[in-house]
Amino acid sequence: MGSKFEGTKFEKEGLSFDDVLLIPAESDVLPNEVDTSTRLTRNIRLNIPICSAAMDTVTESRLAIALAREGGIGIIHRNCPLEYQVSEVDKVKRSESGMITNPITLPPTATVAEALELMRKYKISGIPITESGKPGSKLLGIITNRDVRFLDRTDQPVSEVMTKERLITAREGVTLEEAKRILHMNRIEKLPVVDENFNLKGLITIKDIDKLMKYPNACKDEKGRLRVGAAIGASANLEEVAALVEAGVDVLVIDTAHGHSKRVIKATEKIKAAFSDVDLIVGNVATAEATRALIEAGADAVKVGVGPGSICTTRVVAGVGVPQITAIYECAEEADKYDVPIIADGGIRYSGDIVKAIAAG
Known part of the structure; x- marks a missing residue:
């Protein structure tokens, strides 16, 4: 043995x-x-x-x-x-993203308080407002920090304070260079991307474009996230x-x-x-x-x-x-x-x- x-x-x-x-x-x-x-x-x-x-x-x-x-x-x-x-x-x-394909959105009946809570949670300064409250439906406006800065009441619906007149948008397929030019020309920070029926397809922000330049080696997926x-x-x-x-x-x-x-x-x-x-x-x-x-x-x-x-x-x-x-x-x-x-x-x-x-x- x-x-x-x-x-x-x-x-x-x-x-x-x-x-x-x-x-x-x-x-x-x-x-x-x-x-x-x-x-x-x-x-x-x-x-x-x-x-x-x-x-x-x-x-x-x-x-x-x-x-x-x-x-x-x-x-x-x-x-x-x-x-x-x-x-x-x-x-x-x-x-951050090249173009945010699934942006945070709200319906027009949502309150300003709800919008402020989402802005705080995701550290964003604006939210597109769509008919159904989801991406892919008709864009009605956008609510930003500037729209709510001096509001006394936060229980009113976002439809009463959002920007809806002369809304600056871009069509699907816009390049980041074109988006950057539109943002600069109109002195805005957020550019909703819509289709031919004005349905929201995405959101491009000046902050994301700045980050692309500041962090060229960032590890991102195929959607730029x-x-x-x-x-x-x-x-x-x-x-x-x-x-x-x-x-x-x-x-x-x-x-x-x-x-x-x-x-x-x-x-x-x-x-x-x-x-x-x-x-x-x-x-x-x-x-x-x-x-x-x-x-x-x-x-x-x-x-x-x-x-x-x-x-x-x-x-x-x-x-x-x-x-x-x-x-x-x-x-x-x-x-x-x-x-x-x-x-x-x-x-x-x-x-x-x-x-x-x-x-x-």
Whole structure:
């Protein structure tokens, strides 16, 4: 009978960020020529290789907006009611756009108080008023801060105070350059876009045009909206996921301490089967075998790191983990066979650790 100590119980050396340095070499690349863009998932690219943690003390809409403007992406945490998480995703998606295709609107019977509440919630200064109160119906006017600045009563309907005479609009297909010229010529900040029947099809704002110029590297979707992700648990039901997808989330993240488990794999298969057009990041893992299992289950990216973070207790409490440089290298080597990206999650204390993580994987 063989000994239980036969073989290689301690079979490899593990390396963390503090154990390695990159050897300098000759370079003919200037700093302003460096391309820092990378793939987050199979289908989503970032202009900087930074993704914020889905933690309640780290990522809500404010950070997600700021990070996406610089070219990265934020993942809204799940330590909150679903309605709140959906609202945070919605705030990011509505924060700016080339043309807002689903603008906030109100019916003419809505009160000024309702308009002011929406302006406060979404940090906007004007709301189109349509016949049905929804985009796609006939445009009746627009209410802005200037219309309500000196009002004494907020219980009156918006139809009594909105701008409806000489309403400046643009037709569908207007370019941003044309829109910019119309906004400038008429000294206005908001330009409703309408079809031939005067139905509201979108909204272009001077603020969004300014942001396009101020943040040229912003990470945006095909509609010109900032990208954002949302964390979900392995036990999330499809109704919860559907609510986030309806809000416009760009990527979902199954966020667990141990991603190489039957429950996580089953959840990955279920969610990808139901929402195949939404990219799914799954984690966390620290081995090649786990990476392979998640990719074969349908993951569009794999999050790597079991307990390397400065405040993470997984290694201390459970006694498990792989030093992060080794984990990144082995998981990236396996993921490369499937052309799927990985994400180094945790243990980043200094800017140089980002460079080491990129070099390792």
